[in-house]
Amino acid sequence: MIPSPPPGNGGPGKRVEDFMELHGDTPARSIVLRPPGRPGFVIAPKEPRASLPAAPCQTCSVRRLCLPGSLDDRSQPIFDSLLIGRRRLQKGQKLYRAGEPFLFLYAVRLGTFKAGLPLNDGDEHVSAFHFPGDIMGFDGVADGRHRTTATALEAAEACAIPYAQLMEACAGSTELRKRVAQLMGTQLVREYRTTQLVARHLSEARVAGFLLLVSGWMRERGYSPREFHLRMSRAEIGSYLGTSLETVSRALSLFARRGFILVHSRRIELVDEPGLQAFEAGDHGLGRAFSAAPVVTA
Numbered sequence: 001m002i003p004s005p006p007p008g009n010g011g012p013g014k015r016v017e018d019f020m021e022l023h024g025d026t027p028a029r030s031i032v033l034r035p036p037g038r039p040g041f042v043i044a045p046k047e048p049r050a051s052l053p054a055a056p057c058q059t060c061s062v063r064r065l066c067l068p069g070s071l072d073d074r075s076q077p078i079f080d081s082l083l084i085g086r087r088r089l090q091k092g093q094k095l096y097r098a099g100e101p102f103l104f105l106y107a108v109r110l111g112t113f114k115a116g117l118p119l120n121d122g123d124e125h126v127s128a129f130h131f132p133g134d135i136m137g138f139d140g141v142a143d144g145r146h147r148t149t150a151t152a153l154e155a156a157e158a159c160a161i162p163y164a165q166l167m168e169a170c171a172g173s174t175e176l177r178k179r180v181a182q183l184m185g186t187q188l189v190r191e192y193r194t195t196q197l198v199a200r201h202l203s204e205a206r207v208a209g210f211l212l213l214v215s216g217w218m219r220e221r222g223y224s225p226r227e228f229h230l231r232m233s234r235a236e237i238g239s240y241l242g243t244s245l246e247t248v249s250r251a252l253s254l255f256a257r258r259g260f261i262l263v264h265s266r267r268i269e270l271v272d273e274p275g276l277q278a279f280e281a282g283d284h285g286l287g288r289a290f291s292a293a294p295v296v297t298a
Contacts, residue, residue: 065133075175095150102140104160111156112231115148126239153231203243207251208280230266
C-alpha cells in the first residue's frame with residue numbers, strides 16, 4: 001500500500017492546490033503553504049532555481065523509465081491531470097535540502113544528481129546518484145521531511161510532481177498506484193546492490209562494481225554502456241562506496257594498467273568488461289601491483 005501524504009502536507013481528499021500556490025514568476029519559484037484555517041507561510045530556496053513550463057511526457061526520451069512509462073490508456077489522462085512543473089539547475093545547485101518539508105517527488109529529465117546524507121561532523125555521505133528517468137524524494141514520504149540533499153552534478157532539469165496530487169490520482173488508478181510502488185521497489189533494489197558493493201572486503205572490487213553499475217544505468221537509458229563520462233568526482237564515488245578518493249584513483253589506474261578500461265580524466269571506456277566483472281567477483285590477483293599503481297586524479 002502506498003503511503004498517504006504525511007500530516008501537514010495535505011491529506012487524502014484535499015487537493016494540493018487548496019493550500020499551495022506556486023509562484024512561477026520569480027527566479028526562485030517560492031512556495032506558499034496555506035494549511036486550512038491558518039495563515040500562509042513562505043518557504044523559499046536558498047538559491048535561484050529556474051522554473052519552466054511543463055514539457056509533455058510523451059516527448060521525453062526517458063518516459064519509459066519514469067512514472068508514466070507503463071500506464072494504460074485509462075490511467076494516462078489521470079496522470080496528465082497533475083500540475084507538474086520543471087526546474088532547471090546549474091552544477092552545484094540544490095533541488096531540495098535535508099530537513100525541508102516534503103511536497104514533491106522529482107523526476108530527473110536531464111543531467112545527473114547526487115543525494116547526500118548530512119553527517120554529525122558537518123560532512124556529507126553520498127547515498128545515491130540519480131540519472132534521467134529516476135525519481136527522487138521518496139525519502140520524504142516517511143515523516144514529511146527530506147532526509148537527504150539533492151545536488152545537481154551538472155546542468156540539469158527535474159520535473160516536480162506534487163505528492164498530494166499524485167496520491168489523489170492513485171486513488172482513481174490501480175495502474176498508477178502499481179507504477180509508484182514499482183518505482184519505490186526499483187530504488188530499494190538499487191540500494192541493495194549498493195549495500196552488496198560496500199560489503200565487499202576489497203575496496204577496489206567496489207570500484208569495479210561501481211563502473212559496471214554505471215555502465216548498466218547508461219544502457220538502460222539508451223546511452224553507450226562502453227564509454228561514458230563520470231559526472232561525479234573521485235571523492236564523491238569514494239563517499240558512495242565507503243572508501244577514499246585515493247583508493248578510487250588507484251583502482252582506476254590499476255584497471256587501466258590491466259587493460260580493463262581506458263581513463264581520460266572523467267571519461268571512462270570499458271575495454272574488457274568480462275575482465276572487470278571477474279575482478280569484481282573475486283579474481284583479483286593483486287599482489288603488490290595495487291600499492292604500486294599510480295594515482296589517477298580528476
